[in-house]
Amino acid sequence: MPRLFVALPMPEDVTIDLERLSTGLPGARWTDPEDFHLTLRFVGEVDHQTFWELGEALAAIRVPPFDLALKGLGLFPPRGEPHTLWVGVEDAAPLMTLKRRIDRVVREVGVAEEKRNFHPHVTIARFRFPPPPERLASWLTGRALFRTRPFPVSHFCLYSSVLRPEGAEHTLEASYDFVAGVMERA
Numbered sequence: 001m002p003r004l005f006v007a008l009p010m011p012e013d014v015t016i017d018l019e020r021l022s023t024g025l026p027g028a029r030w031t032d033p034e035d036f037h038l039t040l041r042f043v044g045e046v047d048h049q050t051f052w053e054l055g056e057a058l059a060a061i062r063v064p065p066f067d068l069a070l071k072g073l074g075l076f077p078p079r080g081e082p083h084t085l086w087v088g089v090e091d092a093a094p095l096m097t098l099k100r101r102i103d104r105v106v107r108e109v110g111v112a113e114e115k116r117n118f119h120p121h122v123t124i125a126r127f128r129f130p131p132p133p134e135r136l137a138s139w140l141t142g143r144a145l146f147r148t149r150p151f152p153v154s155h156f157c158l159y160s161s162v163l164r165p166e167g168a169e170h171t172l173e174a175s176y177d178f179v180a181g182v183m184e185r186a
Helices: 013-021 048-060 093-108 133-142
Strands: 001-009 029-030 037-045 064-069 070-076 084-089 121-127 151-153 153-161 169-177 183-185
Touching: 001 048, 013 070, 013 121, 037 093, 037 153, 048 093, 048 153, 048 169, 064 093
Parallel strands: none
Antiparallel strands: 001 037, 001 153, 029 121, 037 121, 064 151, 070 084, 084 121, 153 169, 169 183
């Protein structure tokens, strides 16, 4: 059964900025630059019929294109031993409109609601073991003003994912244009 998620891919210039951050912390498993994305909805494992229905239904989503900028760094969980290092979003308002529409479509094809609160971010590393607290604090402080230039967002993608010991392997399944609603299957 396919394991799916809906996300925004990162443009090349943003990927380069994120890749520059991806060094200097012991125990970090840095995200492959080709895998940088902002997950809008984790769908999970679905049968092939639901996969097909979801793929078709997502093509009906229409929102105006918008600009987005990444800003700031954070950790999951926010307290305790961190397991994920991420970059946040500066203004999530237009992103939230898109997220709500995606959630509605996912719900309409029969996929259960997601239990976790949505916190828009791009994961840049996962920790095998937490880095020394003083090293992590120094790393975060030195990059506290991180911000990308705003970039245009005019499409989103449906990905499948296979979990591997070295990390998830993502495959682009389809891309959806906001305005035309065009779906391109990969």
